[in-house]
Amino acid sequence: MRSNIRLTLRVGASIAFIAAATFVLNRLIPVNPTTAGFLYLVAILLVATKGGLVESTVASVAAMLCFNFFFLPPIGTLTIADPQNWVALFAFLATSLTASQLSARAKRRALEAEQRRGEVERLYALSRALLLVETSKPIAKQIVQQIALTCEVPGVALYVRASGEIYRAGLADTDVESKLRESTVRSTVLEDADRNLIITPIRLGGEPIGGLAFSGGAFSDAALQSLLNLVAIALERANSQKAVTQAEVARQSEELKSTLLDAIAHEFKTPLTSIKAVTTDLLSGMPGDLQPHQHELISIADESADRLSKLVSDAIQLARIEGGTFRLNLGLHFPSSLINAALRQMKSVVDERKIEVLVPDDLPPVRVDGELIQVVLTHLLDNALKYSPPSNPITIGARLSDNKIIVYLSDQGQGIAEEEQKQIFEKFYRGRNERHLQGTGMGLAIAREILRAHGEDIALSSFPGQGSEFSFGLRIAPGGISQ
Structure with a gap:
């Protein structure tokens, strides 16, 4: 309605300008018809420059009528006596209409160029503002605020699909939320001409990641697409920054935990x-030096010290592995020597169990860190001893396969359910039905990390009621003898 009124006023002004000319x-400066025709053309160009095509066209018709009435004989009528004047009149009309159209087109292009320049400047300012947003505050909220401020848009709303949240800046329509979600899910543009509202999806990599609604703003298609790309990049940057921050916090937390664990373990x-020295000395004394109940109590303290010492050693090992402070001391070792060394370390607990050792004598040496591989074997042995009945034998052996030595350890315990087989290698996991057994749940995690440092991993084959077999490969040394 307002635009129609403004157009009517401009048309009236152009007619008034021709009337004044x-x-x-x-009356004031009488001129001949030729001069009048040129001056009318100048007036029409002025109208086209200040107004538009409609105003200049109306001015051309009005100027043609005035030129005919006041300057072409017979004067004072709209008739023309000389046929040549008809040609002149229509030439004047054609020239004035063409000139007005060209002038209006030039003006329109100049206005469009000015609008594009303004859009580029605003988009540049917006891109700089989005690069400088504070990561400590919600980035999506800052995005809508910057769009409203930089692009001079009265109302903006942003829907982030990943979080399901909507952020607003001056757009309080209640039905915008549902339309934003609809536009995002359907990946379509929604428009409401009555409220001058546009809702468009935001895409990244062809996938809709959110929606943007704005009212009271006008953007060209290119500017709108650029704006959406800036918002998509800002949201993706926010997600990346959040992931990096979370990863850094997790890393620092893990480092702190490992440092504390290592420090506490060393203090123990x-x-x-x-x-241990006191209990060993007391237990190694003369038989008559201690009463039976004293001997029993000291034995309990001695066994508890052993368990606690193993727990502390495991904690130190795990802290060093997670902190990346342990290094491999590679050397040449025969598989039989590694297995026998591990059995000697576990002598106090394996003497009462039946252990079958199946290691061929002709196996070639492997290049490994001998001490760490013995740690792996002791943890696997300890695990088998805990989770298999005392009357059932445990088998430990090695065999040659595909240029590797495969070391395996099997028991005849209850086996491990399929859904638990991946969890048992996680730190502090002890099995769902075995909470009553002593242990920390660190042994298998330590064993796996040591083997990964050697470029290998642990394989598990287990079925409920049929026992379990753990195995891992060791690379054959290119040559040499055992240490």
């Missing part, structure tokens, strides 16, 4: 060594 040319080592 006619009065000047006819010294008193444990003293306790």
